[in-house]
Amino acid sequence: MSDVATQAAARARVGDGLGRWLQGSLGPVVAVVAVLMGLWYLACVPMNIHGTVNLARVHGFEAMPEGRKARAETGTLSMIAQNPAAIAFTFNEEKPRLPAPHQVAGELFKTTLGTAPTSKRSLVFHAWATLSATLLGFLIGTVAGILLAVGIVHNRAMDMSVMPWAIASQTIPILAIAPMVIVVLASVGLTGILPKALISAYLSFFPVVVGMVKGLRSPDHMQLDLLKTYSATSAQSFWKLRLPASMPYLFASLKIGAAASLVGTIVGELPSGGGQGLGARLLAGSYYGQTIQIWSALFMAAIVAACVVGLIGMVERATLRRMGMAT
Amino acid sequence: MTGVIGKSDLFGAVLIAGAFLADWRLGLVILAWLGAWRINSTLADSDLSIAGWLVPAIFGIALLGLWELVVQLFGVPLVILPAPSDIAAKIGTTTDLLWADFIQTFVKGALSGYVIGCSTAILVAVLVDRSPFLQKGVLPVGNFMAALPIVGTAPIFVMWYGFGWQSKAAVVFTMVFFPVLVNTVAGLKETTAMQRDLMHTYAAGYWQSLWKLRLPAAMPFIFNGLKIASTLSLIGAIVAEFFGSPIVGMGFRISTSVGQLALDMVWAEIAVAALAGSLFYGAVALVERWVTFWHPSQRN
Incomplete structure (x- = not known):
């Protein structure tokens, strides 16, 4: 019982x-x-x-x-x-x-852990070529975007001139310029990481501008008036109110910008043919019918994207928790 | 900016004078830029109602004018940066070609993939919505997929479906599917218990309450997804053509013209792509305004 x-x-x-x-x-x-x-x-x-x-x-x-x-x-x-x-x-x-999942996984394993990272056959080597250009571009795009957003919030003429174009630019396929940027910069002697970084910079630039302007404007009248009663200068209200209030918006647009700039770098690697990077790997795979190579490059790109976005998410949670804004 | 001539004007005048001394062409360019900026800042501070569209228009025209001026004055070669007038001339002489490329890439590739992808995503979302278990699984996976560089699947689809528009539509399908799916699933959860209870008291069945309450309530979310997807679809169709296409299409024209250093042709295609992209987005936004007229964001 x-x-x-x-x-x-x-x-x-x-x-x-x-x-x-x-x-x-x-x-x-x-x-x-x-x-x-x-x-x-x-x-x-x-x-x-x-x-x-x-x-x-x-x-x-x-x-x-x-x-x-x-x-x-x-x-x-x-x-x-x-x-x-x-x-x-x-x-x-x-x-x-x-290719079956285990074939892709096997190829991923072979080309990451089974190959020296300095070899051209190593996917880590290509992923790093893509990631370094993406990060450099993302940094340039984000800093420029934040600076422009600060300008837009503080200058009415700048706001009215630039903002409609910044919003409109999000509806057009700017990625189509990528091959041209690479070739033109190569013809004036710029090769290597910088052209790719510039493409990834302008792809992350506009989302950051739009998101940051929204964020810097998110404090309501009450809060701005309160600072006015404290006779805070506009610099003080920027550092103590507008900038902290913009953080959730900034992180949301950073995630979008990071994903966009990774796509930008990969597309920027296409015209370079047999060069370095996940985009070059995709193109080489499609030339030679190496489907397993295409799929493993694709998954590597997905892993890189997930890591970058995940990292931003972690920084976001830590920052918002410190600021007492976490939900 | 209270006085007619402020401190910044003096600074600008000094800058222009200095630039003229160094190189008259540089001086002219800076004069044109600061002149346009001066007009804009005066207009922006005024209370004119037309300033809202006049200021961005002046800014855009000033940018184009500056571009033209720099290219003409400094003799920038065509293979580096063609002037706007060159690009306009190219558009004028190659309208037939541009139109054929537009039909191939936008109508056949992007639009068909967009329509099939978005409708499939909405249908799947309605099915997923019936099971809370599936909802919890699909939302994170879909969000994850939406952040991935899906455009990289282009070589695979080109291999599967050939060089024609079908492979481009397949890439577009994959790209638009996840953002629309995630937004629709989130939107279908938008109704409050109160509203659903009301439908219940009317003895409304599942389909009735879906059709009359939950789908309309989800529309702002669905349109958010549809707007994101509209931009993605054109990107997908153009980039997929970089991996193989028949001898027509915007992506094909861009990649071959870049190879021939015919940059005026590249810019002509980019202008068409920009126009098509913003018109497409505008059209979706217009339908949104018509469908979700009741939503606070649509009321002025």
Whole structure:
């Protein structure tokens, strides 16, 4: 009797734990990611089946419709039905149309931890080339953006002249200028990290301007009037009220700006061809049909983006907590 | 800025005089810039109602004029920076080409991907909304995906769907999907318990309360996503063409013209892209104004 009760209690505890796990934020995220992974594996079969069956002799099984032409005319589903032996091989092709997750993970591992970071084959080397240009540009863009925002808030003429253009510039695809900037700067002798950094700077510039202006204007009349009754100068009210009040807005636009400037750097690396950086790696992969290389470069870019945005988020939380603004 | 001639004017005059002594061309450029700025600061301090659009217009025209002036006076070569007049002339002589590129990239690539991507995202969001578990999982994952450089998937889609517009539409689809999904899911949570209870007392079913209450309440959020997506779609379509395209399209024209150092053509395409991008955004904003007329941000 007591045995049954203990078992029931244990089961309840497990169920409770599972329930809590399901209600927390981690569980659902893991579940969604797992579903996406499953779909990815499933998609590998129809995506790669034609290529795998064409390589049947290498893998050592009979290709069902004889002849390449007949196979090209066969639909994906009937191809799978006729060649069940091929399914296992679709996850391990050398140049698949869609590499399986474990292939991408393996390539990522091989090119980061398995290769010296100074080698041109190392993804860390390329990621650093991209990240350093992104960070330099992001810094330039952010400082310039904050300075312009301060000018806009304190000068009415600047506000009315620049602000509409700053907002309008967010609706246009400025990224399209990237290849031209690289080539033009190269023709005047500027190569290396600086041209890429300039592209990433102007991509992060406008979000910072718009966000920072909003932030510096966020104190309401009450608060500004209070400082006036203290006979605070405009410099004092800037340092003690406007700047602290703008912090949440600044961090929100820093995240947008960082993501944008990373995209800018990657696109800026495209015209340089066989050069350094994740963009060059993407282009080289697409030239030579190295799909696994493309996917691993893409995931590296995602990891870099996640790290940069995550880092800004951590600084944001620490800053806001110190200022007593954290929720 | 109370007096007619202030301290800053004196400073400007000294600056202009100094620049003229050094190089008359530099002096002319600074004179033009400070002159335009002086007009703008006077206008901005006045209470004229037209100042609201006149000041930015003068600023824009002054920038273009300065650009023209610098290129003409200093003889900047075409392969570094073409003058606005060169670009305008190029647009005038290549309208047919620009129009064909616009159709290929904007209408076929960006717009089709945008429509399919946004409608799919809204549908998925409505489905996800039925399960609180899925909501909790999809929101962080979607937010994460929206911050990633998704435009990097372009070479993959070009490999899968070929050089035509279909691969560009696929890139645009992937780029716009997550921002719209996240915003719609967040928007569908916008209604208060009070409002939902009211629908309940009317004996409204799930679909009725979705259609009459929750979707309209989500509209400001959905349009926020749609506006972000409008900019992303054009970027995606242009950048995807850098990875392979037929011999037409804005991205194709930009990358080949850069290779030929025909920078006037590049700038002509950029002008078209800028115009298309802001008109597209403006159109979405206009529909938003019409749909969400009740929202505080739309009332003046």
